[in-house]
Amino acid sequence: MRLTLFVFFIVNVIYANVHNAHFQDMLSQTPYTSTLHKDKETESRIYYKGTITLSGVLEWQMYQDEVDFYWRLVFFPDMPNATPRLFDNENEPMLFAIFLNDALKRDARFQKNSFLQISNVLQDRLSQADEYILGGVAVRATLTLKDYYIEKHLEGESDTYYYASVEADSIKILENPKRWYIDKRELSSEYLLFPISKDAYINLRQSPNGEITKQIQKTDMPKPCEYEEDKGLILELGRDSSNPKWVKVAYIPPESKDTSKAIYGVIHESQVSAGCE
Numbered sequence: 001m002r003l004t005l006f007v008f009f010i011v012n013v014i015y016a017n018v019h020n021a022h023f024q025d026m027l028s029q030t031p032y033t034s035t036l037h038k039d040k041e042t043e044s045r046i047y048y049k050g051t052i053t054l055s056g057v058l059e060w061q062m063y064q065d066e067v068d069f070y071w072r073l074v075f076f077p078d079m080p081n082a083t084p085r086l087f088d089n090e091n092e093p094m095l096f097a098i099f100l101n102d103a104l105k106r107d108a109r110f111q112k113n114s115f116l117q118i119s120n121v122l123q124d125r126l127s128q129a130d131e132y133i134l135g136g137v138a139v140r141a142t143l144t145l146k147d148y149y150i151e152k153h154l155e156g157e158s159d160t161y162y163y164a165s166v167e168a169d170s171i172k173i174l175e176n177p178k179r180w181y182i183d184k185r186e187l188s189s190e191y192l193l194f195p196i197s198k199d200a201y202i203n204l205r206q207s208p209n210g211e212i213t214k215q216i217q218k219t220d221m222p223k224p225c226e227y228e229e230d231k232g233l234i235l236e237l238g239r240d241s242s243n244p245k246w247v248k249v250a251y252i253p254p255e256s257k258d259t260s261k262a263i264y265g266v267i268h269e270s271q272v273s274a275g276c277e
Helices: 108-125 128-132
Strands: 037-041 045-049 052-065 068-077 098-100 135-151 161-166 178-181 192-195 201-205 212-217 233-239 246-252 263-268
Touching (some): 108 128, 108 135, 201 246, 212 263
Parallel strands (some): 098 161
Antiparallel strands (some): 037 045, 045 135, 052 068, 052 135, 068 098, 068 233, 135 161, 192 233, 201 212, 201 263, 233 246, 246 263
16 A cells, blocks of 8 residues: 655656746747748658757656656757747747657667767766666757657647657757756655565665675665655665666755665665555
């Protein structure tokens, strides 16, 4: 049995809302050049040929889908009507996101390739931990998009997805990146794990049976399905693909107010549980 620990949990505040740039002040009215033109239309999609070069906010963000977490690369254009849209919405320019590299595919290869694309241009301004950031990294950039298409079988702008890929070597960074993190109090109880080990601690390892990154003391953890603000939290991020008996986790220490100090690793399933009994 699971309990809902946080009554005021709001999904699109905690996990990335696909139509919401977290740093709206980074957007600016800038010119663009476009050769996009309609190519073909199917029952569910509209495809475009050509390219468009424009500026906006490029964001690497965490999102939750069904029973797992994923990360994706999303672009928020400065000029929302610069690209073809299924629904015109000039009064709400923020409600527009373009998913890059088929970012909605739940495939680790797409995630890895997308992170490499942004890390290659940001280089020393990103760390390896940013690939699994519990929040997001946003940066102003100019880039060239191609292979643009719209999924049109949905009924409204909030349910419409826009896709494109980025031309190689076209990304130019305009400002230093900014990061946002999830508030620890707003983590959903649905993904929290609690200690069940008979030992006084839980081993957080780098990999299955690998080096111990941290011994998490059970006294630093809340009791099953209870919440204490000064306790550490273990967030489940899915199962290790090579050994499903190991759970991918992020450990948020007791002193942290948000997920900025999260420690990542794996814990054997015999040491933790999501159950309340």
